[in-house]
Amino acid sequence: MTVNPTPPAPTSVTINDVARRAGVSVMTVSNVVNGKTSVRPTTRQRVLDAIEATGYRVNPMARALAGGRNRLLSVIAPQLNLPYVSEVLQGATQAAERLGYDLVVMMIGERNTSDLSVMSRLSAGALLIQPSRRGRVRRLHLPQHVVSVDGPSDLPLVVDNYGGARQAMQHLLALGHTRIGFVSGLHSENILSGDTPEAQLWDRDDASERLRGYHDSMALAGLDVPQGYVQHGDYLKESGEVAVRALLALPRPPTALFVSGDAMALGAMHVAQDLGLHVPQDLSIVGFDDLPIAAASRPGLTTVRQPLQHMGETAVQMLIDLVDGQPVTLPPPFPTELAVRESTAPPPHTRPA
Amino acid sequence: MTVNPTPPAPTSVTINDVARRAGVSVMTVSNVVNGKTSVRPTTRQRVLDAIEATGYRVNPMARALAGGRNRLLSVIAPQLNLPYVSEVLQGATQAAERLGYDLVVMMIGERNTSDLSVMSRLSAGALLIQPSRRGRVRRLHLPQHVVSVDGPSDLPLVVDNYGGARQAMQHLLALGHTRIGFVSGLHSENILSGDTPEAQLWDRDDASERLRGYHDSMALAGLDVPQGYVQHGDYLKESGEVAVRALLALPRPPTALFVSGDAMALGAMHVAQDLGLHVPQDLSIVGFDDLPIAAASRPGLTTVRQPLQHMGETAVQMLIDLVDGQPVTLPPPFPTELAVRESTAPPPHTRPA
DNA sequence: TTGAAAGCGATACCAC
């Protein structure tokens, strides 16, 4: 079946049509639509009726051009099929819907050819989620107000990675583990050209914070970190596989692993299983992120959950406050939560033989 | 830290600035920018230099207002954290980037409060992905040109669900299975108000097509479908769990399952494992969709893969052709591909005792 | 090939 392009769309109804029909000026219609200055109830009703009758809807472009505010927010993310991004987005969407704002999403991939200026000019504010290292976002192309989640901006929302690591370690220590290995994530870089001092806040990157949490936990528990107990990964499954092989090949291998990302943790778990180990009986594993696959795996992966949806909601709230001209305060790092599943248990030697 | 709202943004450079700097009229600048009528090379270069020097970028709103075309496409989907949607989106993004178009995404949730008119007026065309049953999309709010993936439009791209089901069944039959159970998906409905006849094409919904593929495969293999071998699910994990319990409780339970969705298939697999069955030794399972979790599960799930990225790319191609005023032909249903993993094997009785 | 002028649809400022 072939579809031929349709001719130009019919002209839509404008504010003038409404004004004419209601017998008032366009100004009055505008005022009614925007609920601005006080309009006499009878006049207002007349305008409302005219709007209803004509099916009038404001033209966002014209409004934006004329300097008016749109109840529209844009989200900018590297990709949308990243679990991290979609979680934040989910929260953002809910908040936006609740507060009567619309949300549009743009992706900035590696090449960043995207002309962000479209949305940036049309929307009142932008939420940056985990902008990738490659696709640099220039300040110039962003709306006036920007809030970021896991990315740089004047208002960077961050998760308490250090605290999350401490939670994970506390769980393993409480179970009685003393030989705990660690697999790190990737060190991140800064992105926004023209970084503000605030951007540094974000630069305390996740990987380092989690590593610090591991080291502090071990130290506070009076435990040494044996040679080779800290392996470096890149958040991808494969690196978890490599890391666990190295860890298990150690003369005194760990009885538990704290892995900085779920994908790596699952990779590690599968390799351990392939090597004949039982999880959690022979090896406990804790992940980080609580991706969907963490709950779907067998055994279910104990992992540190980030309040991503909540962060998304908060970001949108802040954005709207900013747009409304209210001062906004950056909240402290968001606390994590430990999702305890089946991949953790006491170490082998503490159980009855 | 508190951030105070910044004062109105500095005025940006307009076409007038460029014209003045280049010593030409705005018309000429416009022509250069849009590559329209022939402009004398020297003049063109002068304008280009001025653009470069000033950092000028066209204001999409003004352009849209004035009736010009934007190289902008919008994608409309119910949610973004659905694997199906993000796969299609991925392909669409790539194609758009390759062809020099921008893509913005809007979600229409259950409530559909979103004012789609923003993007629909700004963008040249829209790609509808799996619009939900609840959030009805009114034609009025869509751009002139619409292509859909798994949804209604004049140009609905569909996957060959029937063929996919046949592939899955063929795989199981070739392994020697004769007792094959089926778990169906959910029957879908039509959405677009004011449905065109073409929309009917899409109305041959996935669930029915897969079921038909199952029945035909059995019939063609000369096999009966015993009572209770067809269970009905809703694509969610839980329904797969319920279905497999019913299936395994049958007097002569199946040795293989063809499940219409990966989430259900995984639910079924886990229940079977909990009941002490080994997959695939005691029970083979084939899914449909090839979600990320299908590859991540243990054992890996054999499943029917849909060419979602490819469909996304095709959709964007078509959209752009349409925008360019070229006639477009609806391609036939997209063929699926079987991803063979570890969840399928010959039935128990055919292996050496 | 280039330019001047008239909108596109809405808002804002300032009179009435």
Add this chain to the structure above:
DNA sequence: GTGGTATCGCTTTCAA
């Protein structure tokens, strides 16, 4: 309270 009118940045139509 309500209504002119200039203006936003760009494209289009029609002359030059």
